[in-house]
Amino acid sequence: MSGITGWVDRQRDLTHEGGAVAAMTAGLVRGAHGDRHWHSPHALLGHAADALEAPAAQPAVAEQDGRPLAAITFDGVLDNSARLRAELGPAGPSGALDTDAQLVLHGYLxxxxxxxxxxxxxxxxxxxxxRSSELVLCRDRFGVKPLSYLPLPHGALFASEAAALGAHPLAGNELDAEGLCALLAQVRRPGHSVLRRVREVRPAHLVRLGPEGVREHRYWQLRARPHTEDLASTIATTRGLLEEAIAREAPGGSPAVLLSGGLDSSALTALVAQGVAAGPRTFTVSFGESAAGVPDRPFAQAVVDHVGCAHQEVLVDPATLTEPATLAAVLAAKDFPSPFGDKNLTPYLFYRQVAAHTPVALSGEAADAVFGGLISDQERAATEHRTFPWIERARAFGLANGIGNDLFDPELLRSIGFTGFCAERYQEAREEVPHLPGAPADDRRAREIDHLHMTRLYEQAVNHSERLAAAAGLQVRFPFSDHRLFDYLYNVPWRMKSFDGRDKSLLRTIAADLLPAAVLDRPKVPFPITYHAGYKQSLAERLREVLTDQDAPVRPLLDLAKAWQVVDDPRRLDRGGWLGRADTEMVLQLDGWLRARRIRPAL
Structure with missing residues (x-):
């Protein structure tokens, strides 16, 4: 949850330009425990430290005869540090290999x-x-850690957050039609940001920017392979891979776990408990008596009693969800607007309280995609698919343009080519899916949905949690996101993933001897939202303020008549449960983002 920034230019002397990168580093939401910078004539690197590292540890530099060979700024945590240290030897050009950054730098050399x-x-x-006047940027296999860059004629700017990138005087904050489509669809063209000219390092990719231009290299990808194990062996292999992933992610052998009482976090808690002498420390979010419509408390408590956890319930006061400081902090943490409202606010406030007790916690995020929990029998059996599954689900509730877009002017959506953009992104995503020749139709569709969720919807799950937690000062790790586990399960036939007629059959079977029956049989439920009357009232009032402000940047993009209907009749916020509220949330987030970043859409 640290942050990185930098500016390289092969021709320009940057000796006296450190203030620009310092401003970028200061603009990071991530890493609130001190920052440092490294300067050379043609490269400036910045680093903002998290709670688990010494601020003086980065950037790291490798030297020979007093001259720098290479320097690194690093965000993240390696699971195989000990193995790398053994492979690389006890020391590198810059001395002992004590940190992950030093290991990666020495490995690069x-x-x-x-x-x-x-x-x-x-x-x-x-x-x-x-040595080569080259900048090398890299991101983990699923792109959990963020990294954006802006190519320049003789170099580049880069930063963990697009907002920090925008703090540099050479970076423009320009939103064009494609960028607005990407914001509203919550899907981007691979390698592109929503801002014009800004790029993102793609997951499992390495980008080289040097004298030969910009070159991309993909260092890992899923592959389709025949599955040869029977059901019993598949269950055993899956459990072994999951236990190994948990062991790699568990800091110090006694990790904290974010426990909701759902199957995913409960199975994670129980498996963690097997490897610790005392029960793991667990945290559950609560709204008190004004709770959400999905009470997690009884199920979480059942896990705590069964496993023997040191448990803490974290109370989030619904009144804090509408505080301006909270709204601004969450928007900054996510870096871009989204329609998820208190599904963003509540986790941020939850993580902030958890961070007061532990610097690291494990999350059950990604289990749905890994274990096939996001595909219904109807979706698997359907013969015609025109767009992403989550957009199709929204359309089933009458949301023709997906979640959060019902208050935007239909003519605007037509003029920016929103429908065509979504169709292009969907076709692009489908073409990436690895298939086995001659695979049954249901296996092909299951693979496709798993792949679409891991490569396109992942940002609304794991990446969403990582960014909110990083801003709150908590390092969250995701054992279900282990690439070995997903690579294996991606090739397990659908009939095995749902062998008992239910979703996530493999995970439920693995946890069968570890959890109470009530938790094992609990239907999947979404993250809880607040139904506090004050929150909905605040949404309507904030929307009224936007509509009456002639200078509100989002106002020209709206169907004003439809938006006023929500203000005049707040019951419309309840349409489709949470979905009716998402339309207003997206308008408010987009307006706040345009204001904070001083962006005027160029459409």
Whole structure:
């Protein structure tokens, strides 16, 4: 949850330009425990430390005869540090290999860009290679750690957050039609940000920016392979892979777990408990008596009693959800607007309280995608698919343009080509899906949905949690996101993933001897939202303020008549449960983002 920034230019002398990168580093939401910078004539690197590292540890530099060979700024945590240290030896050009950053830098000097293939964990890093005048940017296999960059004629700017990138005077905050489509669809063209000219390092990719231009290299990808194990062996292999993933992610052998009482977090808690002498420490979010419509407390308590956890219930006061400071902090943490409202606010406030007790916690996020929990029998059996599954589900509730977009002007959506943008992104995503020749139709569709969720919807799950937690000062790790586990399960036939007629059959079977029956049989439920009357009232009031402000940047984008209907009749916020509220949330978030970043859409 640290942050990285930098500016390289192969022709311009940057000796006296440190203030620009310092401003970028200061603009990071991530890493609130001190920052440092490294300067050379053609490269400036910045680093903001998290609670688990010493601020003086980065950026790290490798030298020879007093001259720098390369320097690195690194965000993340490696799961295989001990193995790398053994492979690389006790010391590198800059001395002892005590930190993950030093290990990656020394690995780069040994293996070059192939170093990415040697790394396990969640990471994003930038290396300035003084020998070749090349900037190397890299991101973990699922892109959990963020990293954006802006190519320049003779170099680049980069930062963990697009907002920090925008703090540099050479970076423009320009939103064009494609960027607005990407915001509203919550899906981007691979490698592109929502802002014009800004790029994102793609998951499992390494980007080289040097004298030869911009070159991308993909160092890992899913592959379709025949599955040869029977059901019993599949269950055993899956459990072994999951236990190994948990062991790699468990800091100090006694990790904290974020427990909701659902199958995913409960199974994670029970498996963690097997490897610790005392029960793991667990945290559950609560709204008190004004709770959400999905009470987690009884199920979480059942797990705590069964496993023997040191448990703490974290109370989130619904009144804090509408505080301006909270709204601004969450928007900054996410870096871009979204329609998820208190589904963003509540986790941020929850993580902030958990961070007061532990610097690291494990989460059950990603289990749905990994274990096939996001595909219904109807979706698997359907013969015609025109868009992403989550947009199709929204349309089933009457939301023609997906979640959160019902208050935007239909003519605007037509003029920016929103429908065509979504269709192009969907076709693009489908073409990436690895299939086995001759695979049954239901297996092909199951693979497709799993792949779409892991490569496109992941940002609304794991990445969403990582960014909110990082801003709150908590490092969250995701054992279900282990690439070995997903690579294996991706090739398990659908009939095995749902062998007992239910979703996530494999995970439920693995946890069958570890959890109470009530938890095992609990239907899947979404993250809880507040139904506090004051929160809905606040949404209507804030929307009224936007509509009456002639200078509100989002106002020209709206169907004003429809938006006023929500203000005049707040019961419309309840349409489709949470979905009716998402339309207003997206308008308010987009308006706040445009104001905070001083962006005027150029459409």
């Amino acid at each position: 040994r293996w070059g860009c192939a170093v990415a293939e040697h790394l396990d964990g969640l990471f994003a890093f930038a290396i300035w290679d003084a």
